[in-house]
Amino acid sequence: MxxxxxxxxxxxxxxxxxxxxxxxxxxxxxxxxxxxxxxxxxxxxxxxxxxxxxxxxxxxxxxxxxxxxxxxxxxxxxxxLQEGDVVKKGKIVFATVKGDLHDIGKKLCIMMLEGAGYEVVDIGMDVPPEKIVEGIKEHNADIVAMSAMLTTTMAAMKESVEAIKENALYDKVRIMVGGAPVSEQYAVSIGANYSADATSAVELANELMAV
Incomplete structure (x- = not known):
């Protein structure tokens, strides 16, 4: 066997x-x-x-x-599979931020996160801050993950974190960010958690959910 x-x-x-x-x-x-x-x-x-x-x-x-x-x-x-056979560790809403149309890195992260037992809702590319806030509310997300592959679109991550704060969701949802131009330092400066790649995304999600 x-x-x-x-x-x-x-x-x-x-x-x-x-x-x-x-x-x-x-x-x-x-x-x-x-x-x-x-x-x-x-x-x-x-x-x-x-x-x-x-x-x-x-x-x-x-x-x-x-x-x-x-x-x-x-x-x-x-x-x-019976209800309860698949224990979901948490629900993640995932977006490529406003102005950015890159998708491969996000898809890779989603596959790894789903493989690790997370329910992931992909809300698309070029997603403005208000849509990210809507996604968190609609899906009652435990984590929101944001990807940016251009230096010019990193600012949209900061705007999205600010929108999350303005909607009183910052204490309810954990925020993960990543992508080629993003650094640990930038993530910390905007009040988010940094993941370098798809495998790190799983490790970070586990850490944030304490599993």
Whole structure:
């Protein structure tokens, strides 16, 4: 049984959608627990992807392939998972800030966060501060994550944090920011928490949610 879990994890690392689908189906046919297949095989594989990505041994295209393979396995398990099998660590609203149309970094973070057990609501690109505030309220978010890939759009992060404060949400929601031009120093200066990459985003979310 643990051998099958290992094979599934390795297939996630290889980004092999067909192999993951076949192996997960094999596990289902053998009557293995959907919860265990999710946690001990799929999520285990995705955690390993996160570690290798952080160490520079995997790159963005390979992480995207791994996430696609994991998603294929999750889709097979979804009908079999009971309420409570999937413990969500928290809800995250994620936006690329106003003026910025970059999406790949955000997508990568979302895949890693979902793989780590967070419910993530992507509210899009070029999102103005008032829409970010709306998203937090509408989805009752635990965390709001913002991405900026241009130096010129970093100011929109500061405006968004100020809007969160003006709407009395600053004490209710944790704020994560990241992107190529963003630094730890800038994050602190605007009252947010900094994450350098997709793997760090998971570590930071866990830290903020104390899980």
């Amino acid at each position: 643990s051998e099958l879990y290992e094979q599934i994890s390795e297939s996630i690392l290889d980004g092999d959608v067909r192999q993951v689908t076949e192996l997960v189906q094999e596990g289902i046919d053998e009557g293995l627990s959907a919860k265990e297949l999710l946690n001990d095989a799929l999520l285990e594989g995705m955690n390993e992807v996160g570690v290798l990505f952080k160490d520079g041994e995997l790159f963005v295209p390979e992480v995207l392939m791994a996430a696609r393979a994991m998603d294929a396995g999750v889709q097979l398990l979804k009908p079999l």
